Every structure is written in C-alpha cells, then in structure tokens.
Amino acid sequence: MSSNNIQWHKLADHINLLPWQPNNLCVVSVAGKYITLARTSGDSIHACAHKCPHASGIMADGFIDALGNIVCPLHRYKFALSNGRNVSGEGYYLKTYAIEQRADGWYIAFEKKGIFSW
C-alpha cells in the first residue's frame, strides 16, 4: 500500500474521549463510514468493519475474547483484531484498518481505491 493511497482521519484527541461501551468496543462514524473500534490491553486501539462478513452482525455488539479476538454476537465467529483473520475457521475475512497514535491524538487510515470505494 503506497502512502499516496492512504488517507488518515483523526478519531479523537485521547483514547478516553471515544464512546466506549462496557465491552471495550464502540462504533464511530469517520468520513461517512461506520467503523468498529476495539480497546485492548495496554490501551491500544484496533479498528475493523462495522458489520460481520458472515451475515452482517454488528461487531460492536459482540465481545473481545481472552486471546484478543473480536467475536461476532450472531454466530460467534472469531476474528483476529490485528489482521481480520477468521481464527474460528469459517473462511471469512473481517476488514481491518490501521490505527496510529500521534502526539495530538488517534488516527485511522483508509485506503483510497477510487472515488466510490475505499
């Protein structure tokens, strides 16, 4: 992914300013797109798609398991937050997004593929 194809968007000045639910997940709207954020130990943030690739479960209504995977609330398929790999083995892939912490806050990267998709 070349840096010219990446657009960074600011999420928040501080991790505590994001709308975390008790399950350490939340939904944010960034540049018109809904994104699931996951807060994991050590106060790091991961970002993934709003809906599950299996049957559109709302990922933020699921939970983070003891291994740090996000678990969909509908059929409990599990995905690695680091790369979206379907670690429970059903063969799906959850879109993930790069997150960066900078001196002035937290940012998410979207890949620019064209006018209508990224």
Ligand code: FES
């Ligand atoms: S909709 Fe997510 S596991 Fe089925």
